[in-house]
Amino acid sequence: MPPMDEAAIHAILSRVILSRRLPGRTKLGEVRLAELFGVSRERIRKVLHRLGHERLIDVVKNRGAFTVAPDLSEIHVVFEARRILEGGIAAHLAERLTDAGMLRLREHVEREAEALRSGDRATWLKLSAEFHVLLAELTENPIIVQQARELVGRTTMLATFFESSSGSQCGCDEHRAVFRALAAGERGRAVRAMSSHLAQVETRLKPFACTDAGPDLDSLIGEYAAELGGEVSVG
Numbered sequence: 001m002p003p004m005d006e007a008a009i010h011a012i013l014s015r016v017i018l019s020r021r022l023p024g025r026t027k028l029g030e031v032r033l034a035e036l037f038g039v040s041r042e043r044i045r046k047v048l049h050r051l052g053h054e055r056l057i058d059v060v061k062n063r064g065a066f067t068v069a070p071d072l073s074e075i076h077v078v079f080e081a082r083r084i085l086e087g088g089i090a091a092h093l094a095e096r097l098t099d100a101g102m103l104r105l106r107e108h109v110e111r112e113a114e115a116l117r118s119g120d121r122a123t124w125l126k127l128s129a130e131f132h133v134l135l136a137e138l139t140e141n142p143i144i145v146q147q148a149r150e151l152v153g154r155t156t157m158l159a160t161f162f163e164s165s166s167g168s169q170c171g172c173d174e175h176r177a178v179f180r181a182l183a184a185g186e187r188g189r190a191v192r193a194m195s196s197h198l199a200q201v202e203t204r205l206k207p208f209a210c211t212d213a214g215p216d217l218d219s220l221i222g223e224y225a226a227e228l229g230g231e232v233s234v235g
Contacts, residue, residue, distance in 0.1 A: 001037045004230055009047045012232075013226040015137045017056050017067060021215060024069030028057060028217070035230045055153040069159055072205075075158055079202040082132075082151050083195055089135050089144065090178065090194040094187040101138045105179050107133055109172075115171050116155055124172075129156045131175050154199075162205035171201060 004012075013033075016022065033044045047188070052059035058066045093101070102126045108131055115124040129152050136148035174197035181190035 004037050006050075007048050008032075008228065009037050009039070009044070011052060011228055012221060012224045012230065013047060013051060014056065014126075015122050015227070016217070016220045017051070018125060019220065019224075021220060022067050023218065024067055026067040026217060028062065028065040028067065032218075033221075036061055036218065038233060046226040053153075056062050056155040066102055072162070073200060074154070075162075075205055078151060078154050078158065079198055082155065083198050085147055085151065086132060086135070086194050086198065087191050089139055089148070090182065090190040093182050097138065097182050097185070102183055104134065104138070105123060105131075105182065109176055109179050112172050112175060118190055120133055125156065125159065128159075128171055128175070129153075135178075158205060159201065171197075174200060192232070 013028075016083045028048060030041045030044050030048070033048075034041045037044065047063040048057065048059060052065065056068070058068050063163060066067065097105075108127065110122060112127045112131065112205065115127055121232070133148055136145045139145070140147045176195070178193045181193045222232055
């Protein structure tokens with residue numbers, strides 16, 4: 001079997017991390033990962049840096065990559081910033097959303113719902129974050145897009161570790177409410193829907209920690225690789 005490409009390795013490691021089955025600060029060693037996936041350390045390093053950029057792991061200079069140990073104290077500060085920024089985005093788009101933009105939003109919300117129905121938490125989390133980035137992109141303002149990506153990335157990490165899976169249905173319905181307000185061109189309603197959504201996401205975040213031994217990293221990689229139709233050298 002040919003070596004996996006970087007996209008496949010990223011997909012597997014993302015699922016491992018998002019499963020919340022590894023304790024915080026678990027080291028993701030380049031050498032071992034290269035052995036498991038049968039690729040060079042350089043390719044593993046690229047994937048780890050991408051995961052770090054997405055804030056799903058911590059990449060520490062001269063020390064390596066680790067699963068994150070999130071800090072609950074950061075939640076309020078991040079969500080306050082998001083409410084300020086995204087409330088403004090909602091107000092802007094309620095008056096300027098094009099038909100093409102509306103179609104992109106409708107299709108995105110439908111994809112979220114489908115991921116939720118199929119029980120694919122990893123895909124739903126990814127799409128949920130992308131919904132907010134898409135709204136920023138529709139403003140066509142690169143500074144707003146950059147700020148939104150940064151804040152959404154930080155929130156995704158927090159939600160990964162502190163939101164129960166039962167919050168997914170609520171979040172999907174809340175996105176639909178934002179979309180409907182924007183589609184109707186109702187500025188005040190859109191701002192309220194966005195502010196309410198972000199406030200509810202914040203209140204759903206509760207401490208969650210993997211405290212038992214559970215499966216080790218090698219076993220989890222083997223499990224998720226098999227689910228995605230891949231094969232790794234576990235054992």
